[in-house]
Amino acid sequence: MSDWPKAQVHVVTGKGGTGKSTVAAALALALARHGRHVLLCEVEGRQGIARMFDVDPLPYEERRLATGLPGPEGRAGTVHALHVDAESALLEYLAMYYKLGRAGRALDRFGVVEFATTIAPGVRDVLLTGKVYEAAQRNARNKGAQHYDAVVLDAPPTGRITQFLGVNGELAGLARVGPIKGQADNVMALFRGGRTVVHLVTVLEEMPVQETGDGIAELRVAGLPVGGVVVNLVRPGDLAGSALAAARAGTLDRDALGAELRSAGLAPDGGPDLLVDDLVSAARDHAERRALEDAQRRLVADLGVPSYELPRLVGGVDLGGLYELAAALREQGMA
Incomplete structure (x- = not known):
């Protein structure tokens, strides 16, 4: 309807x-x-x-x-x-x-x-x-x-x-x-x-x-x-829940990320640490962006009219x- x-x-x-x-x-x-x-x-x-x-x-x-x-x-x-x-x-x-x-x-x-x-x-x-x-x-x-x-x-x-x-x-x-x-x-x-x-x-x-x-x-x-x-x-929400909070706080498990990269065969010449740094930085940017968007989403909800979201x-x-x-x-x- x-x-x-x-x-x-x-x-x-x-x-x-x-x-x-x-x-x-x-x-x-x-x-x-x-x-x-x-x-x-x-x-x-x-x-x-x-x-x-x-x-x-x-x-x-x-x-x-x-x-x-x-x-x-x-x-x-x-x-x-x-x-x-x-x-x-x-x-x-x-x-x-x-x-x-x-x-x-x-x-x-x-x-x-x-x-x-x-x-x-x-x-x-x-x-x-x-x-x-x-x-x-x-x-x-x-x-x-x-x-x-x-x-x-x-x-x-x-x-x-x-x-x-x-x-x-x-x-x-x-x-x-x-x-x-x-x-x-x-x-x-x-x-x-x-x-x-x-x-x-x-x-x-x-x-x-x-x-x-x-x-x-x-x-x-x-x-x-x-x-x-x-x-x-x-x-899209690439991270959710505790991972999103950890990314924003800078407390992601770097050792676990490095181990995952090595197991996937993604270890560049400089070692996995460089790629881990890039991933952690991107995750932090994403988490901060999500926090800003969630704040604006709450303002939209407060407008008192139906709302719809498009990707x-x-x-x-x-x-x-x-x-x-x-x-x-x-x-x-x-x-």
């Missing part, structure tokens, strides 16, 4: 370098089961989806990307992808709501569209979030368009996420009345309602964990729904690795 059975829009944010795009892609694969269709959106212009799935750069067009992670009954769904850029979203908005098809393209040729999305404060975020809303809220204007059971948004970093998701609230306050206010109110109703959750990605380091806590507090103040925290890039992939992130991470998210109840 998923921890988020009512959520249709999953917003994934995190401090730069924590792997939020990887988590968003894995979550989309995990959600695409039982024949469900999932749309994976990116809005930062980095073409990260294309690189992860090893496909050509994505246009402003929804494209089927992969088959989801099969469920126990063997039925998988599909993952579609969309690279959202503000200029194309504005042209689509003008054509859909104001019937300015050719006129809108003419504005684009004269540079008006680029001017509007670059100069006008907040316009870019309004258009990007508006496209996500349209994908999640398909209506009569979208005849023949693909219906999605879930939308996963690879969103801007934690420091900007509240402003990004709340921009339509500011627009509604400025517009007061009319279709622009109505559209802005509808977008905020989706983001603040029970159909949206904002997940935060972190690693077990002080700055990302602190930023995650600050982000959760800001989201709650803004009335935006907080989802779970995904702890990414978790290192560091030895071979890097490819499609096989994404399926591995998707399986881990599903096993832990995120999808």
Whole structure:
């Protein structure tokens, strides 16, 4: 069972370098089961989806990307992808709501569209979030368009996420009345309602964990729904229990280590002592790192939201690795 059975829009944010795009892609694969269709959106212009799935750069067009992670009954769904850029979203908005098809393209040729999305404060975020809303809220204007059971948004970093998701609230306050206010109110109703959750990605380091806590507090103040925290890039526990404590304290049995090296035929020219020194030093570094990570893990637990852990992939992130991470998210109840 998923921890988020009512959520249709999953917003994934995190401090730069924590792997939020990887988590968003894995979550989309995990959600695409039982024949469900999932749309994976990116809005930062980095073409990260294309690189992860090893496909050509994505246009402003929804494209089927992969088959989801099969469920126990063997039925998988599909993952579609969309690279959202503000200029194309504005042209689509003008054509859909104001019937300015050719006129809108003419504005684009004269540079008006680029001017509007670059100069006008907040316009870019309004258009990007508006496209996500349209994908999640398909209506009569979208005849023949693909219906999605879930939308996963690879969103801007934690420091900007509240402003990004709340921009339509500011627009509604400025517009007061009319279709622009109505559209802005509808977008905020989706983001603040029970159909949206904002997940935060972190690693077990002080700055990302602190930023995650600050982000959760800001989201709650803004009335935006907080989802779970995904702890990414978790290192394997090479030592455990008493060996970990001994490594940190510098009391490992050096004679026993040397004997093990000799019995395995690993005695270099300088003798096993040199290799023992290296092993003891590496073990101490590992134990100290584990202690720091455990302290940060306790802080994550104190945030009061569900948390999930994903391993560091030895071979890097490819499609096989994404399926591995998707399986881990599903096993832990995120999808």
